[in-house]
Amino acid sequence: MIVSPSLLSANFADLKGEMDWFNRSTADWLHLDIMDGVFVPNISFGFPVLKHVAKLCKKPLDVHLMIVQPEKFVQEVKELGAYIMNVHYEACTHLHRVIGQIHEAGMKAGVTLNPATPVSVLQDIIKDVDLVLLMGVNPGFGGQKFIPHTTEKVKELRKLIDETGSKALIEIDGGVNQETGKLLKEAGADVLVAGNYIFKAPNPSDACALLSAL
Ligand code: DX5
Ligand code: ZN
Numbered sequence: 001m002i003v004s005p006s007l008l009s010a011n012f013a014d015l016k017g018e019m020d021w022f023n024r025s026t027a028d029w030l031h032l033d034i035m036d037g038v039f040v041p042n043i044s045f046g047f048p049v050l051k052h053v054a055k056l057c058k059k060p061l062d063v064h065l066m067i068v069q070p071e072k073f074v075q076e077v078k079e080l081g082a083y084i085m086n087v088h089y090e091a092c093t094h095l096h097r098v099i100g101q102i103h104e105a106g107m108k109a110g111v112t113l114n115p116a117t118p119v120s121v122l123q124d125i126i127k128d129v130d131l132v133l134l135m136g137v138n139p140g141f142g143g144q145k146f147i148p149h150t151t152e153k154v155k156e157l158r159k160l161i162d163e164t165g166s167k168a169l170i171e172i173d174g175g176v177n178q179e180t181g182k183l184l185k186e187a188g189a190d191v192l193v194a195g196n197y198i199f200k201a202p203n204p205s206d207a208c209a210l211l212s213a214l
Helices: 012-024 047-056 070-080 095-104 150-164 178-187 204-212
Strands: 002-005 030-035 061-066 084-088 108-113 131-135 169-173 191-194
Touching (some): 002 030, 012 204, 061 191, 070 084, 084 095, 131 150, 150 178, 191 204
Parallel strands (some): 030 061, 061 084, 108 131, 131 169
16 A cells, blocks of 8 residues: 655654654655645645755655645645645636646646545546545544545545546545555555554554555
């Protein structure tokens, strides 16, 4: 399983220490949650902080923008050195154009769906995206309880991807732990994001390895 630990649950007073164990762990990507207090009811961190994290991080950056008009920040995300830029379906009036802009900037493009947004809205864009990020909770906060219906959405999305010949990966974000992770893997998930389960564990590196082994 590809694992993308979410920095949102890290100890912000010791980001260097967090990056030390992270770089030596089985983690594949680093998930970065950018919030604006408008699209979601919370504010996390922005580019001035992430610039320093990016320098310390030796693994690909998986950037999740929970902001309105994410197309305004394609250049900033690119300058961060991001591998993938995820934008919310609900935040983009012209999603097809935004996906094109992300690709033109040389990054992989991901589209994210909130829990109340059905997989069917992806029908006409699924072949253009590299990844679909399904929210397992309402975005904005770490440590929330997993919404069980998400596993059904993973199955539906797997079917859509297989039927259309899309190469998109399926990533899940929110409420992931060893138990929900196993269900998500069985449903067809390729990538798991985990914040609290990894960063709040007695041994984050071990928790990460357990998800990697799923
Ligand atoms: C929530 C964020 C998540 C968050 C997940 O809006 O998008 O990435 O960090 O946290 P956990 O894994 O604790 O639910
Ligand atoms: Zn996220």
